[in-house]
Amino acid sequence: MKSGSKRHFAPVSRRAFVGALVGAAFFASAAEAQVPAGYPADYAKIIEDAKKEGSVKVYATTDAKAASPLIKDFEALYGIKVEYNDLNSTELYNRFIAESASSSGTADVTWSSAPDLQVKLVADGLAVAYASPEVDKLPKWAVFNNQAYGTTYEPMVIVYNKSQMPAGDTFTDHTSLAKLLTAKADVYKGKVTAYDPERSGVGFLMMNRDVVADPKVWDLFNAFGKAESKYYTSAGAMIEKVGSGEHLIAYNIFASYAALQTKKNPNLGVIYPSDFTLVATRVAFIPTKANHPNAGKLFLDYLLSKRGQTIVAKAELFSIRDDVEGAATAKAVNEKIGATARPIPVSNELLGTLEQSKRLEFLNKWQASQKK
Amino acid sequence: MPIGIMRRLVLAIMGLMILAPIGIMVYQSFLDAPFFDANAKFSLWAYRFVLAEPDFWKALTTTALLAVGMTAIAVPLGALLAFLITRTDMPGRSWVEPLLLVPIFLSPLVLAFGYVVSMGPVGFITVWWKSAFGSEFWNIYSFSALILIAGLTHAPHVYLYASSALRALPGDLEEAARMTGATPRRVASDVSIPMIRPALAFSGVLIFFLGFEVFGLPLILGDPQGLLVLSTYLYKLTNKLGVPSYQLMAVVVMVILLIALPLVLLQRILLRTAQRYVSVRGKAVRTNLVRLGQWRWPAFGLIAIWFIGTVLIPMMGLILRSFVSSWGLGINLFDVLTLDNYVELFDDTEVVHAIINTVLIATVGGALSVGCYVLIALAQHRWRSGWTRISDYLVMLPRAMPGVVAGLAIFWIFLFVTPLTPLRTTLFAVWIAYTLVWLAYGLRLVQSSLLQVAPELEEAARVVGAKEGRAMRDITLPLIKNGMVAAWMLIVLIFVREYSTAVYLLGPGTEVIGSLVVSRWGGGAVDLVTALSCVNVVLITVGLLVAIRSGVKLHG
Numbered sequence: 012m013k014s015g016s017k018r019h020f021a022p023v024s025r026r027a028f029v030g031a032l033v034g035a036a037f038f039a040s041a042a043e044a045q046v047p048a049g050y051p052a053d054y055a056k057i058i059e060d061a062k063k064e065g066s067v068k069v070y071a072t073t074d075a076k077a078a079s080p081l082i083k084d085f086e087a088l089y090g091i092k093v094e095y096n097d098l099n100s101t102e103l104y105n106r107f108i109a110e111s112a113s114s115s116g117t118a119d120v121t122w123s124s125a126p127d128l129q130v131k132l133v134a135d136g137l138a139v140a141y142a143s144p145e146v147d148k149l150p151k152w153a154v155f156n157n158q159a160y161g162t163t164y165e166p167m168v169i170v171y172n173k174s175q176m177p178a179g180d181t182f183t184d185h186t187s188l189a190k191l192l193t194a195k196a197d198v199y200k201g202k203v204t205a206y207d208p209e210r211s212g213v214g215f216l217m218m219n220r221d222v223v224a225d226p227k228v229w230d231l232f233n234a235f236g237k238a239e240s241k242y243y244t245s246a247g248a249m250i251e252k253v254g255s256g257e258h259l260i261a262y263n264i265f266a267s268y269a270a271l272q273t274k275k276n277p278n279l280g281v282i283y284p285s286d287f288t289l290v291a292t293r294v295a296f297i298p299t300k301a302n303h304p305n306a307g308k309l310f311l312d313y314l315l316s317k318r319g320q321t322i323v324a325k326a327e328l329f330s331i332r333d334d335v336e337g338a339a340t341a342k343a344v345n346e347k348i349g350a351t352a353r354p355i356p357v358s359n360e361l362l363g364t365l366e367q368s369k370r371l372e373f374l375n376k377w378q379a380s381q382k383k
Numbered sequence: 384m385p386i387g388i389m390r391r392l393v394l395a396i397m398g399l400m401i402l403a404p405i406g407i408m409v410y411q412s413f414l415d416a417p418f419f420d421a422n423a424k425f426s427l428w429a430y431r432f433v434l435a436e437p438d439f440w441k442a443l444t445t446t447a448l449l450a451v452g453m454t455a456i457a458v459p460l461g462a463l464l465a466f467l468i469t470r471t472d473m474p475g476r477s478w479v480e481p482l483l484l485v486p487i488f489l490s491p492l493v494l495a496f497g498y499v500v501s502m503g504p505v506g507f508i509t510v511w512w513k514s515a516f517g518s519e520f521w522n523i524y525s526f527s528a529l530i531l532i533a534g535l536t537h538a539p540h541v542y543l544y545a546s547s548a549l550r551a552l553p554g555d556l557e558e559a560a561r562m563t564g565a566t567p568r569r570v571a572s573d574v575s576i577p578m579i580r581p582a583l584a585f586s587g588v589l590i591f592f593l594g595f596e597v598f599g600l601p602l603i604l605g606d607p608q609g610l611l612v613l614s615t616y617l618y619k620l621t622n623k624l625g626v627p628s629y630q631l632m633a634v635v636v637m638v639i640l641l642i643a644l645p646l647v648l649l650q651r652i653l654l655r656t657a658q659r660y661v662s663v664r665g666k667a668v669r670t671n672l673v674r675l676g677q678w679r680w681p682a683f684g685l686i687a688i689w690f691i692g693t694v695l696i697p698m699m700g701l702i703l704r705s706f707v708s709s710w711g712l713g714i715n716l717f718d719v720l721t722l723d724n725y726v727e728l729f730d731d732t733e734v735v736h737a738i739i740n741t742v743l744i745a746t747v748g749g750a751l752s753v754g755c756y757v758l759i760a761l762a763q764h765r766w767r768s769g770w771t772r773i774s775d776y777l778v779m780l781p782r783a784m785p786g787v788v789a790g791l792a793i794f795w796i797f798l799f800v801t802p803l804t805p806l807r808t809t810l811f812a813v814w815i816a817y818t819l820v821w822l823a824y825g826l827r828l829v830q831s832s833l834l835q836v837a838p839e840l841e842e843a844a845r846v847v848g849a850k851e852g853r854a855m856r857d858i859t860l861p862l863i864k865n866g867m868v869a870a871w872m873l874i875v876l877i878f879v880r881e882y883s884t885a886v887y888l889l890g891p892g893t894e895v896i897g898s899l900v901v902s903r904w905g906g907g908a909v910d911l912v913t914a915l916s917c918v919n920v921v922l923i924t925v926g927l928l929v930a931i932r933s934g935v936k937l938h939g
Contacts, residue, residue, distance in 0.1 A: 076733070109799075112417075209622060276708060278713065
């Protein structure tokens with residue numbers, strides 16, 4: 012992971028220098044051979060220019076650890092070093108807008124799990140228009156103006172503790188969960204947890220989209236209030252505490268997080284709500300102020316390619332392409348939930364959720380639903 | 384160079400480094416958009432917005448209560464710990480010291496999580512208690528528990544200040560008291576503790592300030608109740624507006640600054656009579672320990688209780704969590720025991736980088752920082768002028784910004800001040816950020832040992848013809864050696880866990896343990912975080928033990 016990442020402050024050894032020369036010579040000669048199948052012929056020029064740039068700087072919210080197979084494979088494929096910066100979505104936003112306003116340039120690709128913030132950056136004119144050769148392989152809702160691209164297909168699921176749930180209590184969707192919590196509010200008092208829409212951007216966006224998908228979901232939020240649910244700002248704490256039995260149900264958890272944790276704790280169960288399941292995507296774009304725009308294009312295309320998406324699936328980040336096989340893929344998810352998937356579109360629609368008046372309106376309604 | 388110019392130069396550089404980030408924040412608070420946005424205009428909107436927010440006032444009140452509460456617990460406790468460990472013959476004191484410091488260098492987020500695993504609603508101690516005695520009497524998510532835990536875990540900070548002052552104290556005063564029949568308790572309360580009043584006043588104000596920016600503890604322990612303190616309020620603010628709003632953050636900083644300045648004034652008043660505390664005089668003394676007699680074991684018991692509550696209980700939770708794949712109700716721990724978390728840890732090259740970087744920046748960087756602090760302290764030493772008065776106020780300011788905000792301000796400086804730009808993604812920038820933010824802490828340690836040096840020693844040197852600079856180098860510096868070592872220790876420990884001020888300066892290759900803990904925690908890798916923290920604790924305590932055993936003189 013992050014190979015060679017210490018180089019920029021270690022003295023360059025002679026061996027590394029010779030190695031770099033040999034490497035450069037080798038890759039220069041291999042350039043044409045590497046245009047991926049089905050790409051336009053002039054793509055060779057992008058590859059060539061990207062190699063001259065030498066490295067690609069990525070600002071991402073995906074854990075460096077989860078992304079490491081992608082990084083390694085990309086580096087092996089093109090011989091271009093990936094400088095991978097693992098940030099949270101607010102840090103990414105802060106860093107990116109300041110750098111875009113400065114003269115020193117910014118990342119070559121941003122890749123964030125906050126689609127609303129990404130769309131805002133695009134709308135503010137901070138992303139270049141670039142039609143990826145992979146665009147036909149992506150669902151329409153995941154492509155925004157040929158500027159921003161959805162890269163994953165992550166259902167929002169409900170995680171629960173199988174061994175500690177009261178015997179006989181079951182739920183399959185938003186409605187039946189609302190009924191269960193309303194009927195047995197005492198039993199579930201303090202046992203349900205979710206992202207706090209007041210303090211967490213993800214929490215706000217997801218609950219907002221829940222309401223778009225089905226306004227009846229307010230019944231569920233009212234039931235949360237009645238059961239005195241606990242709201243958190245991080246998924247890690249929620250899943251951990253459902254696993255330990257302190258809580259029983261965690262609502263709106265990324266399936267990618269849930270998948271990793273259920274493997275380690277067999278007590279955890281995952282429910283894809285059968286009335287509708289939100290599907291989130293990590294959004295990538297190439298900034299206008301990118302220092303290495305060609306390397307950025309290469310990385311974006313790689314991320315969307317079948318090769319890249321196969322690795323996305325293996326890392327359990329859920330591939331967005333139909334033609335990738337495996338458990339963590341759009342194909343497998345759609346087989347499970349079919350027509351009830353409600354992808355969160357990468358579009359102008361998301362700008363509405365960032366408007367202050369609309370946010371306050373939603374939050375006021377939310378606070379009212381939580382009053383006992 | 385004449386000493387007067389040196390003094391002014393050092394203080395001017397320090398002032399510039401402090402005022403740059405603060406200045407950006409002041410400026411930002413009066414704008415209606417980010418300051419680097421070409422459309423930003425002058426506006427008081429941010430002030431109106433924040434001051435009209437009920438949540439802001441709630442957060443401010445909670446934070447003030449927390450700060451007062453934890454100071455009231457930490458200062459007396461820290462002073463007592465320092466007295467028992469440095470001035471008495473309490474059994475086991477040399478072994479206790481390194482362990483005592485665990486709460487300083489362990490990320491508060493992790494420490495708080497340790498309490499959740501051990502004493503949370505389904506923690507292993509709670510479950511055992513329930514099966515033995517029925518329902519438990521504590522709730523670690525309550526506000527009083529938060530204050531108590533914050534107080535207990537900040538006592539070691541006070542301990543460091545108090546112990547370095549106590550070590551410089553000659554034993555004759557205590558001995559005289561003991562010989563005239565005073566009990567060890569009287570010796571402590573009437574002789575030793577009053578003599579170190581300046582160190583306690585310093586640390587009291589510092590702890591109060593730390594209270595204003597505690598983040599990890601309320602994040603973990605207050606999250607389930609939605610408890611708001613100023614640092615978590617900043618998140619809520621960002622979320623209300625959808626995107627981060629720097630002018631609103633800046634206004635919060637302005638409010639904290641307004642609280643900070645009178646505190647510094649108070650501190651100056653407390654120290655106006657600093658002359659009274661001179662204890663390193665121009666005569667040879669031998670330090671004798673206060674013999675506790677029959678109080679030896681009760682004293683040991685007291686420390687043991689504090690230690691169990693503050694270090695052992697959370698550490699047991701962490702150690703347990705790091706060796707299992709899951710825990711809690713309905714899980715037989717013997718079925719889930721595993722070494723996987725550790726195997727995974729050492730497979731992770733990022734972790735290895737982080738450990739190396741952290742050790743480097745803490746030890747080497749820490750020593751350099753203390754060097755800077757000593758320079759500044761000497762520049763102010765025995766110099767009554769407007770310069771020293773103003774710089775006394777200034778040093779406190781960087782700490783008035785919550786870590787995340789300070790991180791942003793420092794990032795902006797490195798980004799927009801062109802000569803600094805090339806340094807931005809290096810460990811050097813990280814070091815500058817750390818040095819700046821912890822300036823007040825390191826400097827106070829150095830200053831409080833300087834306070835104890837009697838002027839006659841330097842005067843003697845001057846009388847025999849030494850210049851002022853020579854007297855400082857040959858007389859003053861050697862006399863405050865202990866203070867410098869203590870300052871270095873504190874800085875090493877604090878740098879080990881610090882990261883938030885450098886969060887925008889860290890990149891691939893410059894990751895540190897603190898940033899890794901938070902980013903992995905956010906991604907839900909609790910097992911990796913707990914394993915890393917246990918390795919961290921072992922590394923640092925072994926390091927401290929080796930240092931002390933191999934003759935790093937902490938005991939005068």
